[in-house]
Amino acid sequence: MAVLTAPARKSPARSLPRGRRAGGPRRTPPLVLAFVLVPLLAEAVWVFWPALQGFYLALTSWDGVSPPSFVGLGNFREMAHDDVFLSATGHTVLWLVLFGGLSALLGLGAALLLQQERRGVGFYRAALFLPVVFSLVATALVWQAIYQPEGVLNQLLQSVGLGSLRHAWLADQDTALYAVIVPALWRQIGYVMVLYLAGLKGVDPALYEAAKMDGANIWQRFRHITVPQLRSVNAVVLSVIVIDSLRSFDVVWSLTRGGPYHSSELLSTYMYSTAFQSLRLGYGSALAVVIFVLAFGVIASYLVRAFREAD
Amino acid sequence: MAVTSATPTAPRRKRAVTAGFHLGAGALAVLWLLPIALVLVTSLRSFDDIAAHGLGSWPQSFTLGNFGQAWVDGGQQRALINSLLVTVPSVAITLALAAMAAFALSRYELRFRRSLLLLMLGGNLLPPQILLIPVSKLSELMGVYDTLPALIGVQIGFGVGFYVFVLHGFMRAIPTEIQQAAVVDGAGPWQIFWRIILPLARPALAALSALSFTWIFNDLLWAITVLRSDAKMPITAALIGLQGQYVSMWNVIAAGSVIAAAPTVAVFLRFQRHFVAGLNLGAVK
Numbered sequence: 001m002a003v004l005t006a007p008a009r010k011s012p013a014r015s016l017p018r019g020r021r022a023g024g025p026r027r028t029p030p031l032v033l034a035f036v037l038v039p040l041l042a043e044a045v046w047v048f049w050p051a052l053q054g055f056y057l058a059l060t061s062w063d064g065v066s067p068p069s070f071v072g073l074g075n076f077r078e079m080a081h082d083d084v085f086l087s088a089t090g091h092t093v094l095w096l097v098l099f100g101g102l103s104a105l106l107g108l109g110a111a112l113l114l115q116q117e118r119r120g121v122g123f124y125r126a127a128l129f130l131p132v133v134f135s136l137v138a139t140a141l142v143w144q145a146i147y148q149p150e151g152v153l154n155q156l157l158q159s160v161g162l163g164s165l166r167h168a169w170l171a172d173q174d175t176a177l178y179a180v181i182v183p184a185l186w187r188q189i190g191y192v193m194v195l196y197l198a199g200l201k202g203v204d205p206a207l208y209e210a211a212k213m214d215g216a217n218i219w220q221r222f223r224h225i226t227v228p229q230l231r232s233v234n235a236v237v238l239s240v241i242v243i244d245s246l247r248s249f250d251v252v253w254s255l256t257r258g259g260p261y262h263s264s265e266l267l268s269t270y271m272y273s274t275a276f277q278s279l280r281l282g283y284g285s286a287l288a289v290v291i292f293v294l295a296f297g298v299i300a301s302y303l304v305r306a307f308r309e310a311d
Numbered sequence: 312m313a314v315t316s317a318t319p320t321a322p323r324r325k326r327a328v329t330a331g332f333h334l335g336a337g338a339l340a341v342l343w344l345l346p347i348a349l350v351l352v353t354s355l356r357s358f359d360d361i362a363a364h365g366l367g368s369w370p371q372s373f374t375l376g377n378f379g380q381a382w383v384d385g386g387q388q389r390a391l392i393n394s395l396l397v398t399v400p401s402v403a404i405t406l407a408l409a410a411m412a413a414f415a416l417s418r419y420e421l422r423f424r425r426s427l428l429l430l431m432l433g434g435n436l437l438p439p440q441i442l443l444i445p446v447s448k449l450s451e452l453m454g455v456y457d458t459l460p461a462l463i464g465v466q467i468g469f470g471v472g473f474y475v476f477v478l479h480g481f482m483r484a485i486p487t488e489i490q491q492a493a494v495v496d497g498a499g500p501w502q503i504f505w506r507i508i509l510p511l512a513r514p515a516l517a518a519l520s521a522l523s524f525t526w527i528f529n530d531l532l533w534a535i536t537v538l539r540s541d542a543k544m545p546i547t548a549a550l551i552g553l554q555g556q557y558v559s560m561w562n563v564i565a566a567g568s569v570i571a572a573a574p575t576v577a578v579f580l581r582f583q584r585h586f587v588a589g590l591n592l593g594a595v596k
Contacts, residue, residue, distance in 0.1 A: 028421055032414075032415045032419050035500075035504075036415045039408035039409060039412040039475065040412070040427070040431065042468045042471055043434050043468050045464075045468060046449075046465050046467070047435075048434060049449070050441075050442045050446045051437055051445070053449075055441070057444060113335065113336060113339075120333065121336070123340065124339065126583065127339075127340035130579070131347075133525050133575040133576055133578070133579040134572050135528070135529035135571060135575070137529075137531055137571070138547075138572045141568050142350050143346065145349065145350070145366055145561050146346065150365055151366050151367070152349060152367040155368070186346065190343075195591065198591040247438055247439065249531070254551055254554075268440055271440045276443075276535075276536075284443075284444060288444075291438045291441065292438055292440075299436045303432065303436070
């Protein structure tokens with residue numbers, strides 16, 4: 001970070017339009033440097049330094065009290081035989097596909113349905129969007145009331161004559177994970193919809209006009225205009241979804257804590273309970289590294305995109 | 312909801328399409344609002360009513376007592392104050408720091424400005440799990456473990472990168488000429504920042520404030536990482552506690568959820584336009 005204090009390059013001649021963007025003075029004033037350094041310091045203390053430590057701790061065995069002992073790749077070798085880890089990884093992948101895929105598809109569907117400005121459309125958009133502002137904890141509690149053995153869902157099933165489907169949705173190993181995905185989707189779809197709505201607004205209407213003239217039907221217009229035009233939004237949605245999936249914690253933690261018998265365990269909840277409840281901080285760090293590696297591909301591609309846009 | 316915009320002269324087909332739209336979209340909206348309505352209704356029912364008739368039945372009682380119970384006995388009052396004590400300074404400081412960095416990076420030819428920008432964004436994109444253990448140990452080391460400033464610190468540190476990135480994009484779009492004119496008039500960087508760039512960046516700042524308010528207010532993970540005592544927990548953690556304290560007393564739990572959701576819903580309803588703009592600002596840049 002010391003590089004920052006190096007003086008800014010001097011431009012050879014005043015008249016050269018080098019500062020095409022930054023119209024400021026050629027030499028960086030100290031205040032401007034401070035403007036960058038202070039926030040960077042805040043992030044360094046709470047993010048960069050802890051991240052480096054996290055990578056180191058992944059190579060240790062540590063109970064949080066006695067000094068950590070270095071075990072090299074031992075934690076990662078242990079994972080290969082850890083059934084809970086393996087099933088949590090499977091659940092995380094399933095979560096990515098189901099939660100991610102469905103929120104992208106349904107979010108796009110909702111955006112297509114609600115894209116046209118017409119009477120009442122603002123209300124519908126707001127209704128779909130409202131859950132985005134709820135905390136996942138509050139969301140989870142709402143759905144817990146719905147999933148209870150004596151809850152709304154079972155009462156509903158009973159009243160329409162499907163009483164045989166009554167179920168302890170969250171307590172059953174076969175349904176817990178899927179039952180947790182539904183509230184997560186309920187909250188995420190509105191968010192994805194907003195992203196797609198903005199993307200659809202950016203499509204030039206002349207393209208549709210031209211296609212109509214050429215006799216393209218509604219499906220052809222969607223397939224050959226909308227889909228290609230949404231390519232950059234798709235990239236954003238994909239990044240948001242993967243990052244959100246790997247971070248997903250609150251909703252699972254407040255609904256099931258990963259249970260019953262780890263049947264709704266994600267890597268994030270397993271990492272948390274390993275570290276802070278079983279106090280196996282080294283192994284927990286190693287699990288965090290796995291989450292990091294899974295997220296890294298997406299982060300990297302997101303950064304590459306940002307890199308291109310930043311200049 | 313089934314109001315159609317079709318005039319009597321409009322072709323019948325168009326009217327049918329409009330009706331179909333409102334039917335479909337209306338059904339979707341009802342489906343989405345139903346869980347929210349369920350909580351609101353449940354929070355106003357008595358325990359005996361729910362115990363006797365079930366959660367899904369038509370309400371047969373009306374009481375505001377559940378809110379009192381959640382508010383006082385359930386400790387939600389304190390938790391809500393904690394949440395606001397963390398959220399308001401976090402939002403203010405994060406945005407102030409991010410605006411400073413974005414100003415410097417977007418308006419001056421610093422060395423490595425692109426790399427710095429991406430480094431800061433990258434920090435925000437890291438999965439928080441990798442930071443949990445070190446952050447909790449770090450706050451112990453700094454003597455701030457189990458204090459609200461620790462939570463404020465980590466919210467700032469973890470959030471700032473993303474806001475720098477967004478504000479940078481916004482500030483770069485401000486024409487150079489405005490700044491050059493100020494320089495000719497003898498304005499220093501501080502005056503340019505304070506009197507010119509910040510006022511021009513107001514829409515972006517408003518959007519990000521609305522967004523970051525809900526994010527920080529709704530956070531659970533960081534709170535349970537750096538806090539331990541119940542008296543300091545924010546509303547999200549308190550809500551989980553409430554669930555443990557009032558097992559299957561859905562009337563009190565629902566009242567608690569309403570209290571926990573009220574501030575962010577209020578922000579959303581008041582700043583809906585900014586809020587939606589903020590999400591797009593962040594993503595579809």
